Amino acid sequence: MLNLDSYIMMGLGGFFALLGVLAFLWGRHEERGYYDALSKRRDMREFLTHLPKIIEPGALRIGGLILIVVGLVLVTIGGVFLL
Numbered sequence: 589m590l591n592l593d594s595y596i597m598m599g600l601g602g603f604f605a606l607l608g609v610l611a612f613l614w615g616r617h618e619e620r621g622y623y624d625a626l627s628k629r630r631d632m633r634e635f636l637t638h639l640p641k642i643i644e645p646g647a648l649r650i651g652g653l654i655l656i657v658v659g660l661v662l663v664t665i666g667g668v669f670l671l
Contacts, residue, residue, distance in 0.1 A: 594670040601662025608655025615648025 622645065 591670060594666045596666075597669065598663050598666030601659045601664075601666060603659070604655050604662060605659030608652045608657075608659055610652070611648050611655060612652030615645040615652060618648065619645035
C-alpha cells in the first residue's frame with residue numbers, strides 16, 4: 589500500500605471521528621433543549637419520567653459514537669499500513 593493511500597485512510601478516519609463528535613454533541617444539545625423546555629411547563633410528568641422517549645437525540649448520540657469508533661479504526665489501520 590502506498591503512503592498516499594495510508595494518508596487518505598487516516599484523513600477519512602479523522603473526518604469520521606470529527607463528524608462523530610459533532611453528531612454526539614448535537615444530540616446531547618437537542619436532548620437538553622427538549623427537556624429544559626419541558627421543565628418550564630406546568631405538566632412535569634413527561635419531564636420527570638422522560639416518557640414518551642424522543643428518538644432523535646438518542647439516535648444522534650449513538651450515530652456519533654459509531655462514527656467515532658469507525659474513524660478511530662480507520663486512523664489506526666492507516667497508521668499501521670504507514671509503518
